[in-house]
Structures are given as structure tokens and as C-alpha cells.
Amino acid sequence: MKIQLMLSALLSMAIAMLILLFQPSPIAAQQNCDPSYPTVCIAPAPPDLDCPDVSYTNFQVRQPDPHRFDRDKDGIGCEAH
């Protein structure tokens, strides 16, 4: 009887460890990148960001470009002038 209790305790510990191992890591969970900007990681709108709000320049922009980083629609966002 005691062995059965120990085994079930071990089993539930093993299951708990497996659940922890296969959880997405907190870092991965924070990766919230808008697919309109595939070469950089910019969070989707809202809130609407402007070029000074991001540390990137001259990055690839795909439509629909929710932040409107590429106002002249040449596929490059926040061109450095």
C-alpha cells in the first residue's frame, strides 16, 4: 500500500515536471510580433506606434502595415533621411 502511494506521488511529480517542461517559455510568450514587419519584431496595433517609438529603421514592411511605418508604400518602413 505504501509503495503504491509513493509511486502515485512520483507519477504526479513526473507529470507536473513534464507540464512545466512543455509550457511555452515566458520569453517566447512575449514574442508578439506583427507579421507586417517580418524582419523586425514590432507588436501589433493597438497601440498605434510611430517610427520614434521603435528602434528600427529601413525595415521591410508588408501590407496592411497597421502602424503606417511605410507611408510612401515602397515596402521599406521608417527610412532614415
Ligand SMILES: [Ca+2]
Ligand atoms: Ca517607405
